[in-house]
Amino acid sequence: xxxxxxxxxxxxxxxxxxxxxxxxxxxxxxxxxxxxxxxxxxxxxxxxxxxxxxxxxxxxxxxxxxxxxxxxxxxxxxxxxxxxxxxxxxxxxxxxxxxxxxxxxxxxxxxxxxxxxxxxxxxxxxxxxxxxxxxxxxxxxxxxxxxxxxxxxxxxxxxxxxxxxxxxxxxxxxxxxxxxxxxxxxxxxxxxxxxxxxxxxxxxxxxxxxxxxxxxxxxxxxxxxxxxxxxxxxxxxxxxxxxxxxxxxxxxxxxxxxxxxxxxxxxxxxxxxxxxxxxxxxxxxxxxxxxxxxxxxxxxxxxxxxxxxxxxxxxxxxxxxxxxxxxxxxxxxxxxxxxxxxxxxxxxxxxxxxxxxxxxxxxxxxxxxxxxxxxxxxxxxxxxxxxxxxxxxxxxxxxxxxxxxxxxxxxxxxxxxxxxxxxxxxxxxxxxxxxxxxxxxxxxxxxxxxxxxxxxxxxxxxxxxxxxxxxxxxxxxxxxxxxxxxxxxxxxxxxxxxxxxxxxxxxxxxxxxxxxxxxxxxxxxxxxxxxxxxxxxxxxxxxxxxxxxxxxxxxxxxxxxxxxxxxxxxxxxxxxxxxxxxxxxxxxxxxxxxxxxxxxxxxxxxxxxxxxxxxxxxxxxxxxxxxxxxxxxxxxxxxxxxxxxxxxxxxxxxxxxxxxxxxxxxxxxxxxxxxxxxxxxxxxxxxxxxxxxxxxxxxxxxxxxxxxxxxxxxxxxxxxxxxxxxxxxxxxxxxxxxxxxxxxxxxxxxxxxxxxxxxxxxxxxxxxxxxx
Numbered sequence: 001x002x003x004x005x006x007x008x009x010x011x012x013x014x015x016x017x018x019x020x021x022x023x024x025x026x027x028x029x030x031x032x033x034x035x036x037x038x039x040x041x042x043x044x045x046x047x048x049x050x051x052x053x054x055x056x057x058x059x060x061x062x063x064x065x066x067x068x069x070x071x072x073x074x075x076x077x078x079x080x081x082x083x084x085x086x087x088x089x090x091x092x093x094x095x096x097x098x099x100x101x102x103x104x105x106x107x108x109x110x111x112x113x114x115x116x117x118x119x120x121x122x123x124x125x126x127x128x129x130x131x132x133x134x135x136x137x138x139x140x141x142x143x144x145x146x147x148x149x150x151x152x153x154x155x156x157x158x159x160x161x162x163x164x165x166x167x168x169x170x171x172x173x174x175x176x177x178x179x180x181x182x183x184x185x186x187x188x189x190x191x192x193x194x195x196x197x198x199x200x201x202x203x204x205x206x207x208x209x210x211x212x213x214x215x216x217x218x219x220x221x222x223x224x225x226x227x228x229x230x231x232x233x234x235x236x237x238x239x240x241x242x243x244x245x246x247x248x249x250x251x252x253x254x255x256x257x258x259x260x261x262x263x264x265x266x267x268x269x270x271x272x273x274x275x276x277x278x279x280x281x282x283x284x285x286x287x288x289x290x291x292x293x294x295x296x297x298x299x300x301x302x303x304x305x306x307x308x309x310x311x312x313x314x315x316x317x318x319x320x321x322x323x324x325x326x327x328x329x330x331x332x333x334x335x336x337x338x339x340x341x342x343x344x345x346x347x348x349x350x351x352x353x354x355x356x357x358x359x360x361x362x363x364x365x366x367x368x369x370x371x372x373x374x375x376x377x378x379x380x381x382x383x384x385x386x387x388x389x390x391x392x393x394x395x396x397x398x399x400x401x402x403x404x405x406x407x408x409x410x411x412x413x414x415x416x417x418x419x420x421x422x423x424x425x426x427x428x429x430x431x432x433x434x435x436x437x438x439x440x441x442x443x444x445x446x447x448x449x450x451x452x453x454x455x456x457x458x459x460x461x462x463x464x465x466x467x468x469x470x471x472x473x474x475x476x477x478x479x480x481x482x483x484x485x486x487x488x489x490x491x492x493x494x495x496x497x498x499x500x501x502x503x504x505x506x507x508x509x510x511x512x513x514x515x516x517x518x519x520x521x522x523x524x525x526x527x528x529x530x531x532x533x534x535x536x537x538x539x540x541x542x543x544x545x546x547x548x549x550x551x552x553x554x555x556x557x558x559x560x561x562x563x564x565x566x567x568x569x570x571x572x573x574x575x576x577x578x579x580x581x582x583x584x585x586x587x588x589x590x591x592x593x594x595x596x597x598x599x600x601x602x603x604x605x606x607x608x609x610x611x612x613x614x615x616x617x618x619x620x621x622x623x624x625x626x627x628x629x630x631x632x633x634x635x636x637x638x639x640x641x642x643x644x645x646x647x648x649x650x651x652x653x654x655x656x657x658x659x660x661x662x663x664x665x666x667x668x669x670x671x672x673x674x675x676x677x678x679x680x681x682x683x684x685x686x687x688x689x690x691x692x693x694x695x696x697x698x699x700x701x702x703x704x705x706x707x708x709x710x711x712x713x714x715x716x717x718x719x720x721x722x723x724x725x726x727x728x729x730x731x732x733x734x735x736x737x738x739x740x741x742x743x744x745x746x747x748x749x750x751x752x753x754x755x756x757x758x759x760x761x762x763x764x765x766x767x768x769x770x771x772x
Contacts (some may be wrong), residue, residue, distance in 0.1 A: 004722055007098035009042075010088050013059065016042050019088050021633040025098060028079075054080060054095075061094050063083045070101075077102045079724065108224040114232050115376035118159030127214065127235040132158040134184040134220075135228040147205040149235070158231075161186065169209050170353065174202040182218070191220045191229055201238065203354055210265060210664065211354040213242040230360060239737060246351045246360060247272070256361040262289050262348075267315055279334055279342075290315055300334040300339065308332075318348050330364065343369035411438060419510040429435035442758065453510050461598050463504040465624050472499060475511055476533070479518045487527035497547060509595050516588040517615050519553045525612075542623075549617045557609040566607060568593045646769045650698045655685035656734075657706040661757070665701065665734070668761050682709030686717050699768055704735035704742070711735065712749040730771035 007025030011018060018037055029046050031037060037045045052071045057681070061067055061083050069081040082095040096609040118141070121129050126147045130142040137159055143153045150471035152161050162182045169175035180186060183202060191197070197219050204214040219232045243261070260271040280299040283292060290704065293313035299308050309332045329347040336342060343366045351357045411434050420428045452480070476492060482492035514533070521531045534550040558567065568589055596603045601619030652674050656662040666676045676696070679685035686709065689697065702720070704711040715731050732753040733746040743754045753767050 007100075008091050008095070009098070010086075010095050011042050011058070012088075013085070013092045013094055017053075018042055018045065019091065019093055028098060028100060028127075034568050036539050043442055053083075054077065058083075060095055066097075078105050083093075104224075107222060109222045111224055111230075114219055114221055118234075120230055121234065125237045125240075127237055129219060129234050130232070132161070132231045132233065133228055134158060134187050137184065138517055140230065146237070148212075163487075168204045168206075169207055170203040171728055174200075178202065178216075179600055179646075184191050187231060188229060191222075195221045201242070203352065210356050212237055212239045213352075214238065231333070243351060243357065256363050257363040258360075258368050260360050261351070262315070262358040262360060263517050265360060268591065269360070279336060298634075300332045305332050313346075322348065322350060322358070327430070331369070342366045352543050373480065408441060411441070426585065459594075459598070461506045461509060461595075463506050463622075465502055465629055466507050468499045468501055468621075469502050470501075471505065474507070475518070478511070478515050479522060479531075482519070483522045483531060486522060486525075488522050489530045490522070491530070491532050495532040495534065495536040497537045498545075499535070502626065502629045503545075503621040504624055505621060508600070513592045513595050514549070514551070516592045517617075520588065521551055521553035521555060521613065521615075525553045529554040529612075531555075538618075547619055547621060549619065550614060551748075552612065552614045554612040557611050557613055558607040561580055563605065563607055590679060646772065647765060649675070650768070650772065651675045651696065652677060652678050653685065653689060653697045653700045655679045655682060655701065655706065656703045657681050658703075659701075665759065668764060670760065672765055679704045682711060682714035684708075686714050688725075689718055690721055694723060697729060698772060700729060700731045702731055703735045704733055704746070713743060715746075715749040715751050730768075732767060732771065734764075 005024055007028045008020070008022045008247055009018065009025050010020035016687045018040055021031075021037060026033065026037075031045060042049050052073070053069060057069070063085040066082040066084045069083075070081050071081060073079055078101045080101050082097055082099075083094055084095055086094070086095050091676045103664075115131075118129050118131060124146075127146045128142070128144050130152070131136065131140045133140055137157055139154050139156045139158055141163060144151060150161070150164055152164075162179065165182075166175040166178040169178060177200060181198065188197070197217075199215060199217045199696045201213060201215050202710055203211050205211050206729040215236045217234045217236070221230055221232065222228070223230055230245065247259075247261070256273075257275045258271070259273040260269050262269045266511050268287060269292060271285040271444055273282070275668065280296065290313065294310065297310050297313065301309050303738055312330045318328055327347055327349045329345055333341050333343055342364060342757060345363050346360065347363070348360050351359050409560065414430045414433050418427055421427050421430065472492070473630060476490075480490055518531065518533060525531055530553065532550070532552045533549075534552065536548040536550075538546045538548060540546070593603050596617055596619065599619060602619055604616045604618075606616075607613035647669075650673075650685055654662060654676050655666055655668070656665060656678065662678050662680075666678060667678050677688060679682070679688050682702075682742060685700070685702070702711040702715060706714075709717070711733060715733075718726055718729070718731065720726070730753070731751045732755060733743075733751050734755045734757065735742070735746075736757045746754045752771055755763060
């Protein structure tokens with residue numbers, strides 16, 4: 001009795017004292033220790049005992065069988081007492097077995113309430129209701145409320161009914177979910193895990209071919225007094241609720257001013273909502289969709305679009321479009337009562353996979369449409385500008401072709417004349433003319449390369465310590481003779497600038513800026529005119545001086561339109577009857593402006609046709625003390641001397657297919673004390689190197705464009721040779737290919753450096769010395 005799950009207590013009849021109580025009974029009475037209460041009166045330890053069973057009922061208990069009493073303990077618990085008279089250790093006593101039946105009674109109540117609820121269930125959207133034994137695979141009760149529902153026989157197989165139900169699901173995944181969730185084994189497992197209710201929603205087909213949304217709810221309960229588990233199932237038509245839900249989902253991320261639903265079968269619409277005031281006369285909230293469309297189009301759509309929009313509002317057209325696209329839309333313009341136009345967008349999409357209802361909604365896109373039209377206008381304007389730029393580039397290349405051919409024709413013509421000339425003075429004069437034409441041609445090429453570097457962000461400023469007066473003298477010397485030959489007065493005006501000092505600047509780029517500006521000034525100033533180069537110190541801040549440099553001329557000037565739109569644009573020289581006779585790339589001013597800006601300065605221009613032009617450059621210079629200059633000059637001299645001296649006795653393998661270029665390079669290298677071996681193409685270079693002794697050559701100078709095997713292929717082949725020095729010997733590209741991509745290709749082929757032609761001797765010596 002001590003281990004029994006039922007409470008057991010033994011009382012003496014005459015005194016009511018407790019003779020025995022097991023642990024289960026003590027727990028029911030909320031007592032900690034059953035043994036400690038032996039000998040106490042029952043009402044001392046269980047105060048409510050007299051309410052459960054009176055003294056008279058206790059004395060009247062029989063000896064030959066148990067009497068049963070059902071009692072409410074008053075705290076929500078229901079007890080079953082079974083008792084009889086016994087003799088306990090020679091004492092007249094009664095024994096009670098007490099069972100808490102609260103859970104059993106609640107289970108019975110739930111079952112009978114569910115039976116009552118099923119009997120009374122009669123909701124408008126209820127399709128079927130039924131009770132099934134999942135223990136015995138049997139349909140106990142089934143009621144069909146709608147014609148579209150399944151017909152099932154009471155007494156039939158539950159498993160067969162569920163399989164038939166699954167076949168009604170439109171979606172195969174949902175069909176499998178029905179089978180899985182409602183199979184008897186799964187339901188019994190759910191019941192054992194205290195999961196006694198469930199539901200699922202699915203799209204269900206019906207006899208007329210139009211699917212509808214169904215909700216299935218179920219409850220699992222045990223039949224009182226048995227081991228049987230029964231299932232109560234209800235099915236509902238929830239199409240309207242799902243429709244509303246899908247509409248809300250679809251609309252949550254969109255703006256609209258008209259919203260409605262089209263029934264595909266009946267071809268009718270139901271207008272659900274309108275935001276704001278509709279244009280034109282009010283329309284019915286239901287009716288034939290295409291009749292509505294025709295009436296609205298005739299009333300509010302702008303006349304030019306009416307026929308096109310009428311075709312688009314055809315329901316057959318809409319359905320056809322939705323066969324291949326999730327959403328179908330089109331736009332059109334409407335005429336408002338105040339005379340303004342608005343742009344509207346109609347969109348159509350199926351509400352769900354049944355494709356029986358189409359959601360339509362209209363939104364106002366006037367603002368977006370106007371913005372797109374403005375962007376379109378801007379795009380068209382940009383295309384026109386791009387076309388002009390393309391035409392300008394075409395004109396530029398045409399002029400470049402002409403400008404390059406002019407000095408080239410001079411070079412070739414004078415060279416041809418010089419072959420039969422014996423007079424040394426004439427030959428000397430011819431050489432100077434060839435040199436001058438060559439320098440001009442190189443200038444054209446350099447302008448093009450500089451512009452390309454600027455555009456790609458690769459052009460850099462390389463400041464050096466220079467004497468300001470030397471920089472000025474170099475610039476003046478380049479301009480003075482040209483001005484004198486043309487009969488233009490050229491003068492330098494220094495207002496207060498200190499030209500007798502050292503500064504940090506890039507001398508080549510400084511000359512490029514001011515020689516360009518001064519050359520243009522002389523070029524476009526007629527005979528008898530004046531060109532002036534001016535300097536002015538604005539202020540000093542420690543070592544930094546803030547200066548203005550001006551170039552003023554009395555030339556032909558420039559038009560106001562060119563000043564505003566084209567003066568610093570590349571490929572855009574101003575063309576008129578005067579400028580047409582001058583050669584030029586149209587890049588000079590663009591490059592000058594970019595260089596000034598790279599140096600941290602600004603450039604301004606003022607001009608008037610027939611009066612002249614003034615360029616103003618505001619720029620800062622860093623002054624350098626004489627002691628620093630002396631030290632730097634000494635270091636540079638030592639570096640140059642070491643670079644050139646370090647080449648003496650070095651063995652050079654030169655790969656160059658052009659004999660004249662090879663001759664020039666050979667003479668420059670021999671002048672520095674190098675020994676040179678000439679290979680006339682890449683194939684010969686590879687053969688010469690591969691057949692030489694290890695480390696016979698100190699360095700290889702490699703042209704890129706050569707017959708039989710180009711420089712890139714040759715460099716790769718040399719690096720791939722199976723010899724100790726093949727991966728170590730320095731290879732320098734010495735080529736006219738001077739673009740960034742060319743340099744990358746050279747390095748990728750295994751070369752160590754890249755020198756652009758025409759070769760600068762100093763750069764050549766320094767690069768070789770650096771790599772050796």
